[in-house]
Amino acid sequence: MKNILIRYGELTLKGNNRSHFIAKLIQNIKFKLKPFKENVVYIKDNNSLTLEVADEYVEEVVKELQTVFGIYSLSIVEKSALNFEEITQAVLKIARNSLKKRFKLEVTRKDKTFPMSSTEIKQKLAPIVLRDIGDLIVDVHNPDLKIEIVIKKGHVDIFDTRVEALKGLPVGVSGKGLSLLSGGIDSPVASFLTMKRGMQVDFIHFMTPPHTSPEALEKVFKLAEKTARFNHQQFKLYVCDFAMLLQELQHMPDESYKITIMRRMFMRIANQVAHKINAKALVTGESLGQVASQTIDSINVINSTSELTILRPVLTYDKEEIIAISKFIDTYETSILPFDDVCSMFVPKQPVTKPKHWVAEQQEQAIMWEEILKYTVENLVDIYVFKDKKFIKEEKDKLGIK
Numbered sequence: 001m002k003n004i005l006i007r008y009g010e011l012t013l014k015g016n017n018r019s020h021f022i023a024k025l026i027q028n029i030k031f032k033l034k035p036f037k038e039n040v041v042y043i044k045d046n047n048s049l050t051l052e053v054a055d056e057y058v059e060e061v062v063k064e065l066q067t068v069f070g071i072y073s074l075s076i077v078e079k080s081a082l083n084f085e086e087i088t089q090a091v092l093k094i095a096r097n098s099l100k101k102r103f104k105l106e107v108t109r110k111d112k113t114f115p116m117s118s119t120e121i122k123q124k125l126a127p128i129v130l131r132d133i134g135d136l137i138v139d140v141h142n143p144d145l146k147i148e149i150v151i152k153k154g155h156v157d158i159f160d161t162r163v164e165a166l167k168g169l170p171v172g173v174s175g176k177g178l179s180l181l182s183g184g185i186d187s188p189v190a191s192f193l194t195m196k197r198g199m200q201v202d203f204i205h206f207m208t209p210p211h212t213s214p215e216a217l218e219k220v221f222k223l224a225e226k227t228a229r230f231n232h233q234q235f236k237l238y239v240c241d242f243a244m245l246l247q248e249l250q251h252m253p254d255e256s257y258k259i260t261i262m263r264r265m266f267m268r269i270a271n272q273v274a275h276k277i278n279a280k281a282l283v284t285g286e287s288l289g290q291v292a293s294q295t296i297d298s299i300n301v302i303n304s305t306s307e308l309t310i311l312r313p314v315l316t317y318d319k320e321e322i323i324a325i326s327k328f329i330d331t332y333e334t335s336i337l338p339f340d341d342v343c344s345m346f347v348p349k350q351p352v353t354k355p356k357h358w359v360a361e362q363q364e365q366a367i368m369w370e371e372i373l374k375y376t377v378e379n380l381v382d383i384y385v386f387k388d389k390k391f392i393k394e395e396k397d398k399l400g401i402k
C-alpha cells in the first residue's frame, strides 16, 4: 500500500462553501477512480485527503487524479507517528530509494505541540541520514533531493516530490453550462477552461447532412469524449440537424450576413436546449478578431439573441496559446482531421465584419426561420449520454422538448 496525499489549494480559501466544495471534489475523485474502487481507501484530513492505494495501481491512480479539477498537487507520502524515531525511519526509506545526491530537509510544524523545533529535528536528523547513505551531501541552496517533513495533528507526512495537478475548482460547484462544440480546435479548449472554474459541461453540435459527413460527426463525438475526461459524472451531447434552417438561410438577400445569422440561430436553439436541461450559460470557442465573424460588432449582434450569458473563455487567447492547451488535453490531433464543419463550408465570399443589428433583423424578416427553428428544436435534436465509455442515444422526450 502507498499513500497519495491530495492538496486542495484554492479550496481552502472558500469560507462557508468549503465543505461543499470538498465534498464535491471527493465525489468527483470517487467517480474518476471507480475502476480502482476495491483498491483505494479514502482518509479525510483538515486541509487534505489521503488515498491508500495498492502499490500496483499507484501510477494509474496518479494519472487519473491529474485530470481532476480542484486538486492543487499530489505527493506519495510515507506516514509516521508523532515520534522522532519513526520519522527518521521514514526519511531513511525515501533517501535510500533515491539516486539523487544533494539533499535538504525541510520541516513544517502544523502541530505546534510536537516537542522538537524544526531546527532541532533537522540538526539531529541530517547526520543520521548522511551516516546511513555514504555518498549523500547536504546542499540547502540547490538540492536535487528535498525531503519534506510535515508534522500534523495525529501523524507526520514525509515525501520528496510534489506532482503538479490541474488546480481550478471541482467540476459541478459552478452549475452546468452548454458548450457549442464544433469540430475545430477552439471549442474543446473553451469547454475545458469552463470546467476549470467548476462548471459542468454538456455539449451541443450543429450538423448539416448531407453537406457534413458522418466522419465529421464522429470527430465531434471523439472531441466530446476527450474533453469530458475533465468533466464530472455523466455528460450529454446534443446533436442538432441544422440542414432545414441552413437551406432557408440561402434565401437571405444579403449573403455577407449568412454566418452572422447562422450564429444567431445556433444561439436561439442552444438557449432553448439549455433552458430544458437547466444549463445556466452557453460556452463558445470564439476568439476576438480570429476570423471575420469574430469581431466585437459581430459578437454583439450574436449576443442579442441569447438570454443566457455566453462564456467565451478563449476570447483573449492567441491561436498558439489555444493550440498549446488543445495539445495538453489531447484534442489537437482530432481537431485537425480534415472533415468540414457547417461554418467553414458556408462561409460567404465576403462575410460582414461589422454587422448591424437592424440589418441582421431585416435579413431574418426576409426568411421563414421561426417555424423551422421550432420544428428543429422539437424534432431534430438527438440526445446522446456518455455512459460506461460509450455514447447511448436517449429518447427525445427525456429532454422534455416534445
Ligand SMILES: Nc1ncnc2c1ncn2[C@@H]1O[C@H](COP(=O)(O)OP(=O)(O)OP(=O)(O)O)[C@@H](O)[C@H]1O
Pocket (backbone or CB within 6 Å): 179, 180, 181, 182, 183, 184, 185, 186, 187, 188, 204, 205, 206, 207, 283, 284, 285, 286, 287, 290, 291, 293, 294, 341, 342, 343, 344
Ligand atoms: N457546427 C457547430 N456546432 C456547434 N458549435 C459551433 C459550430 N460551429 C461553430 N460553433 C461554435 O462557434 C464558435 C466559433 O466558430 P468558428 O467556426 O468561427 O470558430 P473557430 O474559431 O474555428 O472555433 P472552433 O475551432 O471551435 O471551430 C466555435 O468555437 C463553437 O463554439
